[in-house]
Amino acid sequence: MELQIEVTLRDGTKYRTRKYKSELSAKRGIFKWLEQHQHLPDISASYFSPELRQHQSFDHPEQLQMAQPQANVDFYQSSAWRKLRLQVLQTREHRCAICNRTQAEHNIAVEVDHIKPRSKYPELALALDNLQILCLDCNRGKADDEY
Structure with missing residues (x-):
């Protein structure tokens, strides 16, 4: 439960x-x-x-x-986030976890996304296993209650 x-x-x-x-x-x-x-x-x-x-x-x-809640901008500018994001981009294939398109084959932009959203699971904000690669379109279309 x-x-x-x-x-x-x-x-x-x-x-x-x-x-x-x-x-x-x-x-x-x-x-x-x-x-x-x-x-x-x-x-x-x-x-x-x-x-x-x-x-x-x-x-x-x-x-x-x-x-006290911190602004999202502060988190995404933090060195902890930037290092973790770089680690994900360097160690994982640049393939969208939702639509399966790749950066190389489809010339798409990819982003590092939180599977369980930071707004609901702040304790997982820097958890490597809570991160996935998504293309820009899928990431923009994903709502915080989907994962």
Whole structure:
């Protein structure tokens, strides 16, 4: 069964829940929500941490600075991503994993793509086995919920 983190968001006396696929994505979601609602007088967000095996509660975005979402541009400019991308391009055939066209035979542009999207699986952003080669057309047509 896939891990799900259920977060409870409280605004005064109103409660709502959101589900996340990882603890890091839950923390990022909480950070965003707290930041958007910090002008309100009585807010909090909480969840049970399977990793720590205890309840986590937050009432200000500063408590989650380490989980602050980074802009996509920063990630793709990072040396870690550039090195990993180069490794994939140097060690794998330049063949699209979806349409099977090759750079050499079909004169297409290829890109390194995350199989499980970074938006939903940030912990896999630099995982070599989560990367594939796609042609530009297939990569642009692929939605984040497809993999």
